[in-house]
Amino acid sequence: MRIDVDRGRCCGAGMCALTAPEVFDQSEDDGLVVVLDAAPAPEHEAAVRRAATLCPSGAITL
Amino acid sequence: MSEFEAPVPLPTARKAGCPFDPPEELARLRGERPISPMAYPDGHVGWLVTSHALVRAVLADPRFSHRADLTHAPIGGTRVGPARPAPPGIFTSMDPPEHTRYRHLLTGQFTVRRMRRLTGRIQEITAEHLDAMERQGPTADLMEAFALPIPGLVICELLGVPTTERARFQSDMSKLMSLEVSTEEKIAAFGALQAFMLDLVLAKRAEPTDDLLGGLATAADLTDEELANIGGVLMGAGFETTANMLALGAYALMSHPGQLAALRADADLADQAVEELLRYLSVIPGTVRAALEDVELGGRIVKAGQSVTVSIPAANHDPEHFADPGTLDLHRPTAGHVAFGHGIHQCLGQQLARVEMRVALPALFDRFPALRLAVPPEEVPLRTDMMIYGVHRLPVTWDKE
Numbered sequence: 359m360r361i362d363v364d365r366g367r368c369c370g371a372g373m374c375a376l377t378a379p380e381v382f383d384q385s386e387d388d389g390l391v392v393v394l395d396a397a398p399a400p401e402h403e404a405a406v407r408r409a410a411t412l413c414p415s416g417a418i419t420l
Numbered sequence: 421m422s423e424f425e426a427p428v429p430l431p432t433a434r435k436a437g438c439p440f441d442p443p444e445e446l447a448r449l450r451g452e453r454p455i456s457p458m459a460y461p462d463g464h465v466g467w468l469v470t471s472h473a474l475v476r477a478v479l480a481d482p483r484f485s486h487r488a489d490l491t492h493a494p495i496g497g498t499r500v501g502p503a504r505p506a507p508p509g510i511f512t513s514m515d516p517p518e519h520t521r522y523r524h525l526l527t528g529q530f531t532v533r534r535m536r537r538l539t540g541r542i543q544e545i546t547a548e549h550l551d552a553m554e555r556q557g558p559t560a561d562l563m564e565a566f567a568l569p570i571p572g573l574v575i576c577e578l579l580g581v582p583t584t585e586r587a588r589f590q591s592d593m594s595k596l597m598s599l600e601v602s603t604e605e606k607i608a609a610f611g612a613l614q615a616f617m618l619d620l621v622l623a624k625r626a627e628p629t630d631d632l633l634g635g636l637a638t639a640a641d642l643t644d645e646e647l648a649n650i651g652g653v654l655m656g657a658g659f660e661t662t663a664n665m666l667a668l669g670a671y672a673l674m675s676h677p678g679q680l681a682a683l684r685a686d687a688d689l690a691d692q693a694v695e696e697l698l699r700y701l702s703v704i705p706g707t708v709r710a711a712l713e714d715v716e717l718g719g720r721i722v723k724a725g726q727s728v729t730v731s732i733p734a735a736n737h738d739p740e741h742f743a744d745p746g747t748l749d750l751h752r753p754t755a756g757h758v759a760f761g762h763g764i765h766q767c768l769g770q771q772l773a774r775v776e777m778r779v780a781l782p783a784l785f786d787r788f789p790a791l792r793l794a795v796p797p798e799e800v801p802l803r804t805d806m807m808i809y810g811v812h813r814l815p816v817t818w819d820k821e
């Protein structure tokens with residue numbers, strides 16, 4: 359699995375950081391998505407998929 | 421158009437004795453035609469969308485605009501005068517790129533981490549209000565004693581409204597929310613709030629403070645009017661919503677003793693309980709978008725310029741997405757609920773609202789384990805005709821130690 363994020367699209371709602379905190383975070387400055395681990399371990403894949411589906415602005419692609 | 425297709429207004433009538441269930445008509449519409457013609461209070465004929473899948477599709481689609489000058493209000497009495505473009509700073513009613521510019525100035529202030537850091541302070545504020553209830557008890561109006569003041573104080577502290585000014589501010593705010601107040605009085609209260617915000621902004625410019633408005637006043641390139649309007653948006657969006665979730669959430673838990681017992685027995689259930697209450701209660705009846713071009717949606721054509729209202733309670737009670745949706749079940753999966761909306765306007769303050777609810781609701785029942793209604797359920801005044809559902813008052817009682 360590879361994760362791509364589009365910070366221009368991101369609306370900083372925090373759904374990814376809430377859903378898959380091992381993999382996604384929000385920047386302290388602008389609250390937009392930060393990927394902590396672009397190639398996450400298999401045990402996080404389900405949460406990452408859920409985060410991508412829940413992302414309100416469609417900023418996460420797998 | 422056949423009679424079957426006659427446009428209907430947004431259903432708001434609820435079955436007597438079922439204060440938590442969405443208006444029944446919504447389920448019928450969703451079953452028959454999840455996109456159906458809707459009659460708007462101003463005479464416009466647009467659409468009403470009631471399935472989870474279509475609600476998400478509309479809110480995620482940039483062909484549907486949130487601009488104030490394009491959308492028609494789905495509920496009467498919420499807009500005074502003709503549709504106009506949003507004033508500077510009212511980004512809730514703008515599209516990209518204007519919306520993005522304002523929103524990105526604010527997102528850093530509402531992150532999951534930053535909001536969780538407020539937990540301790542929100543616990544203190546909650547404890548102070550529970551102490552006051554206890555001193556004055558064993559009865560209270562839970563709206564007045566708990567649900568309104570806690571989010572009110574939290575948002576004031578976050579924005580940087582000085583303590584001395586809060587009383588003035590809260591009285592104008594509650595006028596805007598009351599059914600008993602005339603339109604003239606509401607317009608006056610709204611004007612007073614705008615003036616209040618502008619004064620506050622000017623004070624922050626003169627003497628910057630370490631809070632959200634103080635930070636924006638120094639760091640961001642915003643006019644006084646923009647800044648005052650942003651303050652107004654945050655107050656307006658962050659106060660009444662959370663207050664109604666707290667009061668209606670407490671009422672729902674009191675009415676479901678088995679679920680309440682499960683929550684009291686397991687502190688780890690609190691996060692999940694908050695999500696399920698958000699889904700189950702869906703206090704925001706909906707939001708509206710306007711098609712910028714002709715769009716095919718659920719087999720129908722939405723014409724450019726037509727408004728589409730998405731029903732949040734209908735989506736959150738769609739059996740295709742949530743099994744047995746009418747049951748409050750704190751253990752169910754709730755992922756994908758749209759209580760905070762979806763798309764680029766999804767609630768900016770959701771992480772704050774989550775922390776407020778997960779702190780305040782368990783604390784309430786820890787303090788008053790035998791909390792119950794002080795009146796028969798049919799005497800609890802429901803906000804059936806408001807933009808945000810909930811209760812006007814919630815008379816409660818408990819056993820004194």
Ligand code: HEM
Pocket residue numbers: 511512513523575653654655657658659661662665703704707708758759760761762764765766767768769770772773
């Ligand atoms: C339980 C409480 C809350 C609920 C149910 C709620 C619900 C919502 C919903 C459904 C939307 C989307 C509206 C739309 O798409 O038209 C929204 C937007 C918004 N909410 Fe909340 N909200 C809550 C609490 C808060 C709090 C505490 C704040 C902030 C301090 C806040 C600030 C906002 C703002 C600024 C927007 C507009 C975002 C934008 O247009 O980009 N809300 N909220």
